[in-house]
Amino acid sequence: MNKFPKPWYRTQWGVWYVTLNGRQHNLGPNRAAAFRKYHELMRAPAAKVSSDSVAAVLDAFLDWTEQNRPKSYAWYRKHLQAFLSANPSLPLRGRTPAFTA
Secondary structure (H helix, E strand, O other): OOOOOOOEEEOOOOEEEEEEOOEEEEEEOOHHHHHHHHHHHHHOOOOOOOOOEHHHHHHHHHHHHHHHOHHHHHHHHHHHHHHHHHOOOOEOOOOOHHHHO
């Protein structure tokens, strides 16, 4: 079951954060302003993913995994999200199996 993202306070830095799509967003130190910014982020449309991108292939894989291998889904989602955060717009063209090794 997916968790619904909600703001949380990081006491070390005195700042509010929210984690959306595997990425932490700094919402600022003021609670009221942080929740306003959080609502803006939640209202923003999701970024379109090109169908010829690595992200599109991994999204399709995660959809399949969630339906067919639910016990493995969380592990794959965590690791693939970390990969996509480091490579957000990686094109599919020119990628071979050797690329993943």
